Amino acid sequence: MSTSFSFRSILDNDFYKFTMQQGVIRLFPGAGAKYHLINRGQHSFPEGFEDHLRRAVGEMALLKLSTAEKQFLQVTCPYLDPVYLDFLEGYRYNPKEVRIRQEGDQLSVEVEGLWYRTILWEVPLMALICELFYQLTGAIRVSDDEVLGRTCKKIERYQDLGVTVADFGTRRRHSYDVHRLVLESLSDHGARSFIGTSNVHLAMLHQTRPIGTHAHEWFMFHAAKYGFKMANVMGLEHWVAVYRGDLGIALSDTYTTAVFFSQFDKMFSKLFDGVRHDSGDPVAFADQVIAHYEQMGIDPTTKTIIFSDGLNYEKVAVIADYCRDKIGMSFGIGTNLTNDVGPQAMNIVIKMTAAHPQDGIWTDVVKLSDEHGKYTGTEKMIALAKTILDIR
Template identity: 60%
Template sequence: MEPTFLKSILDNDFYKFTMQHAVIKLFPRAKVRYAFINRGKHIFPPGFAGLLQKSVDAMANLRLTKDEKHYLYHYCSYLDPTYLDFLQGYSYDPSEVHITQEGSEIKVVIEGFWYRTILWEVPLMALISELFYKTNLLIRLNDEAIKSLTKSKIDNYNSLGVSILEFGTRRRHSYDVQVLVNETLNTFGSQSFIGTSNVHFAMVNNKRPLGTHAHEWFMFHAAQFGFKMANLISLENWTKVYGGDLGIVLTDTYTTEIFFNQFDKKCSKLFDGVRHDSGDPIEFAQKVITHYTKMGIDPKSKAIVFSDSLNFEKVKAISDFCKDKIKMSFGIGTNFTNDVGLPAMNMVIKLNDTKPDNMHWQGVVKLSDEKNKNTGTPEMIALAKQVLGIK
């Protein structure tokens, strides 16, 4: 059995690069640990860790090409030229990734400087997913069936008149399936498909990459500045780096309720909108509309990016509710890139521990709007809830 090899250093979600740029500027000495979580209790066959290790080792050979650098310079003017020079000289260091296997369980831990290790999460998950299907000899739908299925989906979204994004890199069935999906979306989605979070595929299709930041941005800030100040300082630091660019905010690291209590008028006006990633999407939309109205801001001038396990039925229900109330777009992941006639994997790689400059190692916490998406030790979760006044 052959390992799987990535073809481009840009085969990653855009928010990893935007956060890396910000970390280099603000937290160059911070260290972190990430860990793989097998939520779906998937069974990995003997030798899986060895194949994954070979795939990881090969990533050390990836480099940003001149054409890729030119693409980023042209489409992402808010990324400093010094960062693009850094990225051109950057290479993955496989010694930062520790992979072991006991029976059918694998353990993956990433550790090192945050500015370096931040790029591992998404491609590692993509490799784990592709190798899982390959090593278990699971047969997917053929290419024509995948293209036909994707076309029927984008035809439905076209009929709704909504904006659709492809967010499916981390849990894709394979690179080849993501190629098929993006080709089909670009061919038939002119009315609704606006692009992808995958920088490599955005470049291939001559589109602007899409994304802003992830939960780890807020989780790190909580470790350095405390739970009560995490949201506010996270937003201030994001503004310090990007001004008014990349203005979609993730709200649910410490519950949306807490976030909106701290999302003051200045921030509400400055940022373009918010991203929904957990909890009931209709309830979330109503909270967002109510918040902007309370701030004296026309909700129709703002946007929500919905991105939580979406399919056509969910998108239609959300669209029906939000229409003529607030702008909206929909980031669809697994339903595009891993709907191939096999059960999709349920896994994550999450930030576990941080070591801010001149501080000790400490665990981090995420308090999602869905209880089963909380991460952190029970003690740290309890502490965060106590500090934030969450019952």
């Protein structure tokens, strides 16, 4: 079966990839990184999938930042400095950084190179894999009108809940076309709830706000460079050094939430606007966060939790009912918005597996989220991290 797919913009990526890239360029320009695909859903890839993916990855080298896109970033994101924007204008994807292999129906994707370059591959690679998978397996989706209608009903229900919602759905979207339709409907019907998207390209097209701060890999690299005990603290310190109070939502579950809050002292608690929930029981997490702020003498209602873990309306309704009047909240919704069009949503991730600090050695990295099924890394390194951090 033939495919028709190419990325439309170098900004068709999650915003936190660009914010982290600026931090890496400024602080760790000589660092290296490795990533690989994890097929959590045990999806079977059709014969020849690797060839189609390799061709699409090759086309990524043609992307470049346009003058209009650079101007959008200058106006919308003043914390992205001119030197970084000039760099991004000259940046080109290098397909040689990506290794793609297929054995039978199983796919292997690995990325390796300088961190400041390879950091942009994760999200578009996942979006490519998803869209090509649906094309090559002949999966049939609902009509464009149905996509628009479903999204309209969803955002109207969120408005009735009185909550704010952002689109976090780039990485596992059904396709670029579906994603654009979703943003069109959210923009047209979500005036009281829709606050932006993690996708910078679509934020520009729909004149909304790009949303994001940092991801797990920021702290995973810091563990490789400074050790597990210092990873959270140094990661937060360096984020503050780069952004000076902007982009103030901290990701809390790279090495479990309990470890994070034991290190999230009063300075960090006051300086950061809030935290993002990405694994584990969201209600239990809310209790932890509220208790932490109260212990620090901080009014929890002045802070915000961004919930972003596998959300749908039912989950959001439970969380909103529990958190209302206790702490600020907002919701980043991904797959349920951008891949709810008929075919089963794919369950894949691409994670950093090793980091090479400048003048250091390759070191395996791990993520120990609050949900054991989301642990990533080698068994040996996971056990070492749990021992050092006293995670039982």
